[in-house]
Amino acid sequence: AQSVTQPDIHITVSEGASLELRCNYSYGATPYLFWYVQSPGQGLQLLLKYFSGDTLVQGIKGFEAEFKRSQSSFNLRKPSVHWSDAAEYFCAVGHNSGGGADGLTFGKGTHLIIQP
């Protein structure tokens, strides 16, 4: 069975500082990998995804993530955070069913706090 681990429940970063959110997955083959952001009471917004090809993926809002097969990781990074980045971040893995990504398995999320 596939699983996702986000080891950091909370992370506090100063505005303007760099950010890295960790994500490790367990999956038998090359998975589909996603990062989503969720503001309180809201749905999910896709930041970026990895299906195949270049292991460094660029997303929206200045985020990027790197797929490292040897480490089973897909860490999310941003060089300089803004106060508006404060939110809950979820890493997710999906199975390639041939027609696209199946239902996703999510990590428990990392709550990002931005200090002024």
Place this chain on the structure above:
Amino acid sequence: GAVVSQHPSRVICKSGTSVKIECRSLDFQATTMFWYRQFPKKSLMLMATSNEGSKATYEQGVEKDKFLINHASLTLSTLTVTSAHPEDSSFYICSARGGGFTEAFFGQGTRLTVV
């Protein structure tokens, strides 16, 4: 990207009643829809997968008689919580896949409160 609309965004119902949540793909045909549940400060858990015109496939531990899923058209799936109880209170989110997209797109979610 594509747009998925979920309705209502919030609903309060009395214990013992049923409530229906709609998930619509607005600008593409959704061959597959997914329903998730999110407990407060918890991750999202996949409840079921539905393909248009077929019965939904439920994840282990999800009561199919309590959470009725219908995917009768390529743009609409519904989740009906039957005989709701306070423990069914949660945030329910749908996603839809189709239209040549590899990934599914998420709705805004529905906050269900059972009193």
